[in-house]
Structures are given as C-alpha cells and as structure tokens.
Amino acid sequence: MDKLINDFSFGLFFWQLAILIVLIFLLKKFAWKPILDSLNTREEGIKDALDSAEKARKEMQNLNADNEKLLQEARLQRDSMLKEARELKERIVTEASSEAQEKADKIVAQAQITIQNEKNAALADLKNQVAELSIEIAEKVIRKELSSSEQQYRLVEEMLEDVTLK
C-alpha cells in the first residue's frame, strides 16, 4: 500500500484525464456520432426492407386468393349461364313447336272452312246454272214442242226426273 502511494504519479493522472476527456469529445464529434448514426440508418433500412418484403409477400398471397375467388366466381357464373341458355333453348323449342302446331291447326281449320265455303258456293252456282239450263231447256222444249201438250208434259216429267236424280 505504501509502495502504491509512493508510486502514484499525479502528473500521469492529470495527463490521463486530460487525454481521455479530450479523446471522448473528439471521438464523439468525429467518430462515434457518425458511426452510430450510420449504423442506425443501416439497421433501420434493413428492417424496413424486411418489413416491406413481408408486406409484399402478404399482398401477393392476398392477390392469389383474390384471383382464386374471382376464378371460382367466373366458373359459377359460366355454369349458371350455360344452364340458363339450355333452359331458354328448350323453352324456345317447345314454344315454337306448339305455336307451329297451333298455326298449322288454325290453317287447316281455315282451309276446311274455305273449302266448305267454296264447295257451297260452287254448289249454289251449279244449282243456279242447272236452274238456268233447265229454264233454257224448258224454253227450248217449250218452243219446240209446245204444239203437243202431251209431249210437253212427258218432256217435263222426264226432265224433272233427271233433276231429282242428282
């Protein structure tokens, strides 16, 4: 202990403190501050980069999920559309066929009516012509054979017989 106290050098102590304190302040200004700042910036940069990478990864995942969902939806829509189209087609076909049937029936019915009418008209015409003819014949007969009343009678009878035959 005595030796320690004897060996203690106040001058050295003084210089040591002076050098250390000057060194602390010099290094603080020229080294530690810029070094620690740069280290901080670098570490924050790395952290940010990692964070953004993670974010991008998550976004990518979300995007993929969205795509999948969209695809699924599209598929469902397609299926429903196809189904609808098929139904529509069937309906159109049935509708068309029934309509055609109806139309055909209608046409046939009209045709029948028309035919009936024509036939009736034709019959009436014929009847008229027969009547005119009969009258003509009768005229002629009357003119020719009006002399004999017997003959006239016979002829009328014959003619009438013919007429009723029809």
Next chain:
Amino acid sequence: MRKENIFKILLAGLFVLVSLNLNAKEAEEETTGKIDTKTGVKEFLGHHLKDSHYFTFFSDGEKGEHYGFPLPVIIWDGGLKVFLASKFHHGEELVELDGNYYKLYHSKIYKTGAEGIIEYGENGFPTNEKPLDFSITKNVIAMITVAILMFLMFWALAKNYQKRSIPKGFSRVLEPLVIYVRDDIAKPNIGPRYKKYMSFLLTVFFFILILNLLGLTPFGINVTGNIAITLGLALVTFIIVQFSGNKHYWKHIFWMPGVPVPMKIILMPIEVLGMLTKPFALMIRLFANMMAGHVVVMSLLGLIFIFQNWIASPAFFGFTLFISLIELLVAFLQAYIFTLLSALYIGMAVEEHEDHPKDHGEDIPVI
C-alpha cells in the same frame, strides 16, 4: 495461410525482442553493479512496471548505453520547469535549475541537496520533497499514441459509412466491436437511455483494450497496470454515474424506500460507502489484473535467463507463450469488464421506475 504465417513471425519477434531487452538489462547490471541475474531480473521487472522518463527500446549493458530517446520533463516547483530527461543521465547526474537540485531515483524526481543524497523514512521510502511532475513520460506517450491511433481508426470507420453502408478493410474489424459494445454492453445494462453514454463507453473500451494490447508488445509499456491511470478511468465513471443519477438513485442511497426508519438510517452510510466502493473496485480490478499479468510474463521470461540451460529455457519459453496468450484474453476481458461494469453502474443510476415495474417493490413494505 500467409496471414497466419505473418502472425506467427510477429509473435516470435515479440518474444525475441522482449528477451533481448531483458538480456541486455540484466547484463548491464552484472557489469556495473555486480548484481546477480536474479536481482537483475527483479530490478528490471520493477522498472518495467513503473512509468519512465525515457522511451528505451533496449540497453546495451556492456557499453552502458541505452537505445531510445529521452522524454521531456515538466515539473512545477515554484514555477514551470521544462527540460529533457537526458539531463539526468539515467539517474546518474543531478539537474540543477534555479538553485534547486533534482535527482531521478527509481523513475521519480526528488528534490535533493547539492550532494544528491536521498533520505529514507521509516518505511524505506525516500522522504525527499517531490516536485509536481507533469512530465511527458513513457505512459503519456503511449496514451497519446493510442489516442491518435483511435482517432484515425474510428475517423476512417466513420468516413467509410459515407461511401458505403458496409465498411471495407480494417474498419470491418472495428464495426462488430462497436456494435458489440452497443448491443451487449450498453443496451442491456443502461436501457433506453443508453445513447447518451455511448461515447464514453466506446472510448473507454477501446482505450483500455488498445493500451492492454500495447502492454503485450516488446515496447515494455505498462499503462493500464498503473494505478494513476485506472484511478483516472474509474473517476470518470464515478463522476458520470453521480451526474446521471436520478431521483430514485439518490433516494435509494439516502432514504431507502420500503424499509423501516431505523433501517433507513443504518443503510444510509452503507449505501454511501457502496457509491465509492464501486469505482474503487473498478480501479483496483483493472490495475491488479494488468500488473499481475505483466509480473507473471516478465517473471517467466526472467526465469529463462536465470536457469540458462537447454531444458529449462525452452520450457519457460513455452510457459511465457502460454501466459502471453492468456494475457491476450485478459486484455480483452478487462476492457470488457471495465466497460460492462461502468455501463451497469450508469444503468443503476438512470433506471426509471417504469423501466422495470415488476422487480421494484418500493411501495410494498418489506416487513
């Protein structure tokens, strides 16, 4: 592979140089003072541990010459006196300045009479008056060198970051050490307020580390093994701790919360003493570790020359090598411990209540 070789050569060179140094010194003592090797080694060891007014690389004992350079002596004795240490002729001559005589005796400057007689007290130490010695001694030179070295190294590192985010070259070695001090010493021990103390912790860590490493070189520098240096370092820690102490810190010292009043009174002087023992332990730990390391290495080296035979010398060479490697570890370890404990003490002083709400039982009475 090549780098390893260079390292090996350097290591070998280190030992050769130290050995030469010792050999020369020992031989000198033999021729001049007729002192046996044992005493010579002891003397040399004593000189090595002390500060010096010369920067001696090695001495040639047979010619009585010292190879190195003298350092400036600055003393305050009723006025500032500056001269070169070469005037002392290695303690052989008195220096006369303004009617006063000064003698260099065991690396210390004493005021003597014209005859240069050193008087001894009861404890065996000189009782002569000592002028205030502000000399630029070997240790001061070493510290200035380290300061310049540190400034250049870390300035280069700082400039490195301006150009690229990952440093190149030697700076790449320094960066992990800086990060280590920040992440493993400052952050866990000080907590969120660590930034304010980074300059001190980093400077002290590298200052001690480089001085420790310098102590392993053959220049024979023993800076961190000097009590004046460790006192200075511990004092700075002490002052920083006291000035950063918050309300809780002072309350814990003078009026311990959570204990009965009589206990508070008993605890007060204990806590005040604890305040002082912490830096005191810092001072002694670093000083004793580094000095002990130097003593062991030098003693083992001395043994090579004491035995001087073909079996013992290589064996002690091996021992020295082994201890030197351990000293290399100690150099890092002591720098780490000093910084770590400084950070811990600062952390205790700045710790806020809300920092660790769990392990603070302040408001709950203990009994």
